[in-house]
Amino acid sequence: MIKIIKAHKIADYKLIAQLAATIWREHYTSIIGSNQVEYMLAKYQSASAIEEQVKLGFNYFMVTYQEKPVAYLSFKEEIDSLFLSKIYVLSNYRGMNIGKTAMVFIEKKAVEIGCNKISLTVNKYNTSSINIYEKIGFQNMGSIINDIGNGFVMDDYIMEKIIVK
Numbered sequence: 001m002i003k004i005i006k007a008h009k010i011a012d013y014k015l016i017a018q019l020a021a022t023i024w025r026e027h028y029t030s031i032i033g034s035n036q037v038e039y040m041l042a043k044y045q046s047a048s049a050i051e052e053q054v055k056l057g058f059n060y061f062m063v064t065y066q067e068k069p070v071a072y073l074s075f076k077e078e079i080d081s082l083f084l085s086k087i088y089v090l091s092n093y094r095g096m097n098i099g100k101t102a103m104v105f106i107e108k109k110a111v112e113i114g115c116n117k118i119s120l121t122v123n124k125y126n127t128s129s130i131n132i133y134e135k136i137g138f139q140n141m142g143s144i145i146n147d148i149g150n151g152f153v154m155d156d157y158i159m160e161k162i163i164v165k
Contacts, residue, residue, distance in 0.1 A: 020045035
């Protein structure tokens with residue numbers, strides 16, 4: 001059984017940080033290298049970084065499968081869209097409808113708050129995720145490069161999906 005639970009306390013943020021460390025090291029090291037993975041984990045996915053993001057309006061959720069935390073997601077309401085900041089699933093649980101369930105949840109949240117689209121950024125070399133996003137209706141709207149410090153950049157595509165209400 002899949003459950004999506006709002007993260008709202010430091011213990012939740014610590015658990016998400018542990019999930020992030022496992023998922024990011026496993027998935028992103030071959031894409032951006034271990035130095036950038038470790039830098040981004042510390043800067044964006046530590047419990048304290050998550051706590052600060054929540055203060056800035058980001059909503060974090062843990063996804064459990066049979067009561068075990070196996071994924072997490074984060075989004076923020078923007079002027080005309082819901083910005084999907086993060087959606088990550090442990091590799092052993094991919095292909096079990098966890099990501100699909102999370103995306104349905106995100107689309108429902110977008111509708112609830114009156115957004116007509118979901119936007120996200122995805123690393124240009126993360127082809128598996130890009131393919132999934134395209135399959136579920138996201139379109140590539142262009143690219144963006146963000147300097148994140150320490151000599152690193154995020155080289156991403158901007159993707160959007162129009163929500164049909």
